[in-house]
Amino acid sequence: MDAVEKAMAAVPREGFLPASERSRASYDGPLPIGHGQTNSQPRTVADTLRLLAVEPGQRVLDVGSGSGWTTAIAAELVGPNGSVVGVELEPDLVAFGQANLAASGRPWARIEQARGGVLGWPDGAPYDRILVSAETATLPQELVDQLSETGRMVVPVHGRLLLVEREGGEVRTSEHGWYRFVPLR
Template identity: 35%
Template sequence: MAGPEDEAGRSRIGNAAFVLALRERGVRDTAVLRAMEQVPREPFAPPHLRDHARRDIALPLAHGQTMTAPSVAAAMLGALDMQAGARVLEVGTGSGYVTALLVRLGAGHVRSLERYAPLARAARDRLGPHLNDATVEVADGLGPGGIERQRFDRILINGGVPALPPHLLTALNPGGRLVAGLWTGRGCRLVTLARDGEAPPARLDGPALRLGPMTPGRGRVS
């Protein structure tokens, strides 16, 4: 019968293999890969899908939401260029996996907004100790009332949007970055906006992403 040390050893080996597979798929950001090795994906996946957690695929969540594929999450986190102590806004908590990665990458604090109350509650339970550096709230992050004129160093929209919400651009601190998936006539692409001083952010279009669309408004479930 396997003991706790055997289980921990297998978990470490599995995480290392998971990260190696991501590297072979083109993920090169060493900080992101290290965070993914240190934060296992399995505890954040739905229990009946945990056998698939180390595959590079999106996993379905409740209420029609999805857990982003690891390589897509890595691309977005790499574009975010996290800095230690950064104040981060995350729109779309989902499972809480990316929230945990943001904490591991050195965020000073992550404010994560989820439109579905059951997903927010489940994410809080999964995050556990990571909640020392994160809050998960039920709110519409795509609406202007969700952030109450706060400003952030990094903003991550965990999904595709047809246009970048103006209030989120206003909420970006000088030197800050916003990363999202932007729907175009040709699908969804990675978009990064970097703000230099108080000037309007400069936009950089990245590669195509497989991301589900973000829906505005709070979910009608409790």
């Protein structure tokens, strides 16, 4: 079992689903959490987190935190010496995700209300890792700018999952398959 599998096992999906969806937690597909948003397919979450290569002690930004599940998994991966900030635009989902995350017992992670017109959480930058769980039309430079000098970001852009790696002043991108995500608003 790799680190991502262990982290996902330590953070059961059912604790991050509406009561009406909890019986379907083992389903390997997206499940609705309200407001047109979904709790992502477990296989997709595992794929993105493996590509992100989160390590203990790192600082992680989770854009589109939704129910808080990926925020909690990232918190499990970084451990108490790291930190995770999830950001979500929909106020009801912010409250839902915050409650779910609090119940998971990982105080080094939090979810913040995204600010209109601001992508990510620049106040806490730079981040070692950025996970974007919503699709964009183009690579968001605003998020690239929030990466540390050796940071990695996983972001779905126009259906393609991109890994963005920053090394000093250079940015490299590579494609890692086709995925469907809700749009980033």
